[in-house]
Amino acid sequence: MAFASSSPVQVPQEPDGFEQCISDIQGEARKAGVSEETVVNVLGNSKFVSNVIKYDRSQPEFVQTFTNYFGKRVNDWRINRGRELYKEHQALLQKLAAQYGVPAHYLVAFWGLETNFGNYKGKMPIIDSLTTLACDPRRSKFFESELIQALLLMDRENIDVETMLGSWAGAMGHTQFMPSAYMRYAVDGDNDGKADLWNSIPDALTSAANFLSNLGWERGYRWGREVRLPENFDYQLSGKDQHYDLTFWGKQGLTQINGKPLGKGDLKASLLVPAGHKGPAFLVYDNFDVIMKWNRSEFYAIAVGHLADRISGQEQLSKPLPELPIYTLDDVRQLQSTLNQLGFDVGSPDGIMGPATRKGIRDFQASIKLTADGFPDNQVFQALKQAASINDEPVSQVQ
Numbered sequence: 001m002a003f004a005s006s007s008p009v010q011v012p013q014e015p016d017g018f019e020q021c022i023s024d025i026q027g028e029a030r031k032a033g034v035s036e037e038t039v040v041n042v043l044g045n046s047k048f049v050s051n052v053i054k055y056d057r058s059q060p061e062f063v064q065t066f067t068n069y070f071g072k073r074v075n076d077w078r079i080n081r082g083r084e085l086y087k088e089h090q091a092l093l094q095k096l097a098a099q100y101g102v103p104a105h106y107l108v109a110f111w112g113l114e115t116n117f118g119n120y121k122g123k124m125p126i127i128d129s130l131t132t133l134a135c136d137p138r139r140s141k142f143f144e145s146e147l148i149q150a151l152l153l154m155d156r157e158n159i160d161v162e163t164m165l166g167s168w169a170g171a172m173g174h175t176q177f178m179p180s181a182y183m184r185y186a187v188d189g190d191n192d193g194k195a196d197l198w199n200s201i202p203d204a205l206t207s208a209a210n211f212l213s214n215l216g217w218e219r220g221y222r223w224g225r226e227v228r229l230p231e232n233f234d235y236q237l238s239g240k241d242q243h244y245d246l247t248f249w250g251k252q253g254l255t256q257i258n259g260k261p262l263g264k265g266d267l268k269a270s271l272l273v274p275a276g277h278k279g280p281a282f283l284v285y286d287n288f289d290v291i292m293k294w295n296r297s298e299f300y301a302i303a304v305g306h307l308a309d310r311i312s313g314q315e316q317l318s319k320p321l322p323e324l325p326i327y328t329l330d331d332v333r334q335l336q337s338t339l340n341q342l343g344f345d346v347g348s349p350d351g352i353m354g355p356a357t358r359k360g361i362r363d364f365q366a367s368i369k370l371t372a373d374g375f376p377d378n379q380v381f382q383a384l385k386q387a388a389s390i391n392d393e394p395v396s397q398v399q
Helices: 018-032 036-041 050-057 066-073 076-088 090-100 104-115 126-134 137-157 179-185 201-215 246-251 286-294 298-311 329-341 355-367 378-391
Strands: 224-228 268-272 281-284
Touching: 018 036, 018 126, 018 137, 036 137, 050 126, 066 298, 076 090, 076 104, 076 298, 090 104, 090 201, 104 201, 104 298, 126 137, 137 179, 179 201, 201 286, 224 268, 224 298, 246 268, 281 298, 286 298, 329 355, 329 378, 355 378
Parallel strands: none
Antiparallel strands: 224 281, 268 281
């Protein structure tokens, strides 16, 4: 495979009209009820941060595989540290589970994935970052709204600029809340009169429980679980967009990892095989969708769910994570373009291995009698290359 070259992102200088943009946002902030002191002394003194635009424009050269993503996040250190903190904060966590319906091990798992249990909360100046993004045309409306929420938050919680540090995109505290989430869902968990997600673990965990509850967490249900698939399973049944009840999945031959039946019932579930048929398979429920409302990545949601399971004492995955091919964004764009050309509509080629692309791959695999797991292994690239050669459509070979 020829690796795609990546040109460095140009770091822009302060754009023309930045001061006017700040002035315009000051007017909107006043209308929203931000104090005059904050409008003038905080927003009025905000600065353009070129690195924020650099981070926003940066794209990885290579597509991240489930093996790489999961292996870095669900590791022995996080599992062991999560168990230690579970015990340390057990009384609080049990109280939150009773009040909000979100089991303790999930709250600890979110905490671990977001900031390594508070070890890294981000050091970028939130107001400068959000002002920079609000005055950039790419997503100006979204970030202007978040900026105004951040200013209102400063007023409400009496937070100074030096405290307002976080990620380059504006996420803050132990649980990396955006300002709008902070304003709506942050809770004073230690009863000191303020909701401080930077310095108060009770505030952060209580706020996370409140957030998940409001996102629709279903009390008494889990996120999902690893399952065993039968030989010759029809992988075209997999995918987040396909929902069937447990009775249906049992009839397809799915079992628990220990071989016991799944059980019968009308609980809806989807089957995910994020590393292809050689990797683990997961049956996921409605609470998986709730996790994805926090972060729209299936990989993230699986990592949160399994890390929570491991923190609570469950076993590691039954299958080792397979070594997967390395492919670039250009490889995936070419794959998508070729699938479209061959009549498997996956939308505009963007290099993102989303649900539409995985469905297109499954359909292509099925059409040529390959295991239709939706995963683009080297055999898929070779087959696409051969199928497209008639039309002179280039397809890279991963290795």
